[in-house]
Amino acid sequence: MKNIKQADIVNQGDGLPDWMQFTISLLMFALFSWVLYLLFHPTLELDEKHRDLLNILLGGFIAMFGKVIDFWFKQGNKKQGDIKNEK
Numbered sequence: 001m002k003n004i005k006q007a008d009i010v011n012q013g014d015g016l017p018d019w020m021q022f023t024i025s026l027l028m029f030a031l032f033s034w035v036l037y038l039l040f041h042p043t044l045e046l047d048e049k050h051r052d053l054l055n056i057l058l059g060g061f062i063a064m065f066g067k068v069i070d071f072w073f074k075q076g077n078k079k080q081g082d083i084k085n086e087k
Contacts, residue, residue, distance in 0.1 A: 025068055032061040 038044065039054045046054070 021071075025072070028061070028064060028068060032058075032065075035061065 035054055035057050038046070039051070039058060
């Protein structure tokens, strides 16, 4: 149990190892870039149904960006208080 707590240093013990949190965020940004590339590629001609699907995916990724930004940059007082009590 002690190793699990030591593996999660960046966000004060939120459950996942730091390398996994970073990898998930990196994969999300890579998928977002790929969708943008497909949507705005100058020579790629998409069917209207496929373009609509990519626009829906783009909207989903934009909504997820808010969660990723909150996760990495928002400091929660509740989490910090819980960590102090555990020590």
